[in-house]
Amino acid sequence: MKIGIVGLPNVGKSTLFNSITQAGAECANYPFCTIEPNVGVVAVPDERVEKLAEIYNPQKVTNAIVEFVDIAGLVRGASKGEGLGNKFLSHIREVDSILEVVRCFDNSNIVHVDGSVDPIRDIETINLELIFADLETIEKRLERAKKLLKGDKKYQFEIDTLEKVKEVLNSGKCARTISYTDEEKEVLKESFLLTLKPVLYVANISENELGKENSNENVLKVQEYARNEKAEVIPLCVKIEEELSILEKDEKKEMLNVLGLKESGLDKLIKASYRLLGLISFLTAGEPEVRAWTIKNGTKAPEAAGKIHSDIERGFIKAEVISFDDLMKSGGSMVQAKEKGLVRSEGKDYVMKDGDIVLFRFNV
Numbered sequence: 001m002k003i004g005i006v007g008l009p010n011v012g013k014s015t016l017f018n019s020i021t022q023a024g025a026e027c028a029n030y031p032f033c034t035i036e037p038n039v040g041v042v043a044v045p046d047e048r049v050e051k052l053a054e055i056y057n058p059q060k061v062t063n064a065i066v067e068f069v070d071i072a073g074l075v076r077g078a079s080k081g082e083g084l085g086n087k088f089l090s091h092i093r094e095v096d097s098i099l100e101v102v103r104c105f106d107n108s109n110i111v112h113v114d115g116s117v118d119p120i121r122d123i124e125t126i127n128l129e130l131i132f133a134d135l136e137t138i139e140k141r142l143e144r145a146k147k148l149l150k151g152d153k154k155y156q157f158e159i160d161t162l163e164k165v166k167e168v169l170n171s172g173k174c175a176r177t178i179s180y181t182d183e184e185k186e187v188l189k190e191s192f193l194l195t196l197k198p199v200l201y202v203a204n205i206s207e208n209e210l211g212k213e214n215s216n217e218n219v220l221k222v223q224e225y226a227r228n229e230k231a232e233v234i235p236l237c238v239k240i241e242e243e244l245s246i247l248e249k250d251e252k253k254e255m256l257n258v259l260g261l262k263e264s265g266l267d268k269l270i271k272a273s274y275r276l277l278g279l280i281s282f283l284t285a286g287e288p289e290v291r292a293w294t295i296k297n298g299t300k301a302p303e304a305a306g307k308i309h310s311d312i313e314r315g316f317i318k319a320e321v322i323s324f325d326d327l328m329k330s331g332g333s334m335v336q337a338k339e340k341g342l343v344r345s346e347g348k349d350y351v352m353k354d355g356d357i358v359l360f361r362f363n364v
Contacts, residue, residue: 001294003200003273004071004095008122011103012204012238017070019238019266022245038070044274044292045267048283048324048355052290055332064281064292066273069095089133089194097198097276099269100126104218104235105206119203119218120225124172130194131169137191138166161187169195177229200276201226202269203235210237211260232272236265280354283324284308301350305360315364319346324355 005020007013021040043063053061071091092098102119142162149155161184165175174195180188188196203219213219213235226233244252244264256264274294281292282304293307306313322334322343330337337343352358 001277001279002067002069002095003097003099003277004069004092005099005101006071006092006126007101008103008125011101011122012202013101014070015238015242016101016202016204017068019241019245020068022242040068040070041065042068042270044270044281044294045263046281046292048281049290049292051328051332052283052285052324052357056285056287056290058285058287058290060289060291062289062291064274064279064294066270068099068273071095089130092130092194092197093192095197097200097273099200099202099273101202101204101238102222104203104216104222105209107206117218119222123201123222123225127174127195128172131172131174134175134191134193134195135166135169137193138162138169141191142166157183158187162191165193174199174229198276199229199231200269200272201231201233202238203233204238205235207237207240210240232276234265234269234272236269241266280352282352282354282356282358284359285357295352297354299352300348301346301352301358301360302348304352304358305362308360311364312360312362315362316348317361317363319350320344320359320361321346321350321356323353324357327357 005013005017017038017040020042043065046063049061049063069091100123102122103117104119106117142159145155145158145162149159161180164178164184165188168175168178175188175193176196176198201222203213203216203222205213205216205219209216216235219233219235223233240259241264244255245266247255252264256262278297279294280297280299281294284291284293293304295304295307301319302313302316305316305319320343322337326342327334327337330340330342334343
C-alpha cells in the first residue's frame with residue numbers, strides 16, 4: 001500500500017520524508033525499498049509483535065509495513081502543466097491515499113511560498129489543482145459515455161454518477177466529501193479520481209508548541225476543515241521527528257520522556273496511515289518467525305491465508321485462531337489457552353479480526 005506525501009514548498013514535507021526514510025532503514029531487506037530514491041518503507045509499530053517475539057524468541061521478526069512516496073513538484077497551475085505538472089499528478093494517481101503536510105508554525109527565517117502562514121489557503125491550493133485535474137477526467141469520461149448511450153441505455157447510470165461528482169467538483173469541493181452507493185463506487189473506480197483518495201493531514205508545529213496543539217489556532221483550523229472531509233489530523237513537529245528518527249531505541253525513549261511524549265509523532269502517523277487505508281494485521285507466531293500480515297478489514301480466512309502463500313489459500317481446510325488479548329490472559333501460553341477453550345477452529349467464512357493469531361491448516 002502506497003501513501004503519497006504532498007505539500008507546498010517550505011512546509012516540512014521533505015524533512016518529514018527524510019525522517020520516514022531514516023526510521024524505515026530497518027526494513028531495507030524488502031526488495032521494493034530501493035526501487036526509487038523517493039520511496040520509504042516503514043514498519044508499522046506494533047507492541048503485539050514485540051510481545052510475541054519475547055515469548056517465542058524467533059529467528060526472525062517481521063512487522064507490517066507502509067510504503068511512503070515523496071511526491072514533489074506542486075505549484076499553482078500543476079493541473080495545466082506548470083512546474084512538474086503532469087508528472088506530479090501521475091505520481092498521485094499511483095498512490096492509495098494522500099498525506100498532506102501543512103505548515104502551522106511561524107518562523108521568519110523560513111519563507112512561505114505565499115508570503116504568510118495560512119494552512120487552509122495551502123490546503124485549498126493543493127485541492128484546487130486536484131479538482132481541476134479530476135474535472136478534466138470527468139469531462140472526458142462523460143463525453144465517451146454520452147456517445148455510447150445512443151446504442152446502449154446502461155450508460156445512463158454512469159452518466160448520472162459522473163454528473164453527481166462533477167457538480168461537487170464545480171462547487172470547489174473534493175469528490176471524497178460526499179457519500180456514494182456501492183454501484184456508484186464501482187463506476188468511479190475506473191476514473192482514478194485524485195480527490196476521491198482518502199487524506200490525512202499532518203499539521204507541522206514548532207518545538208515550543210509540543211503538547212499545546214489545542215491552543216494553536218492554525219491546528220484548530222485544519223482540524224475543523226478536516227472534519228468536513230471526514231479526515232484525520234496528526235499535529236507533530238517535523239523537526240523533532242527528524243532528530244528522533246536517527247536515534248537508537250533507548251536514546252529515542254529517553255528523548256521522548258524528556259519531551260513528555262508517550263510515542264513519537266511518526267509512530268502516530270504510521271498507525272493513522274494504516275487505519276486510513278482500512279487495514280488490519282493478523283499475526284503468525286513460532287520459533288522460525290513472528291510476523292504481522294497486512295490485510296483489508298473484512299478479509300475472510302482463506303484470502304488471508306493467501307497472503308502467506310497461494311497454496312495455503314488453495315488447500316485451505318481451517319484456521320486455528322486466538323486473539324492476542326486472549327493469549328496474554330493465558331500468560332502467553334498456547335497450551336493454557338487451549339485448555340481454557342480460547343483457541344477456536346474457524347472455517348472459510350470467518351472474517352479476520354485485528355490481532356488474530358492464526359495457524360492455517362491446509363492440504364494441497
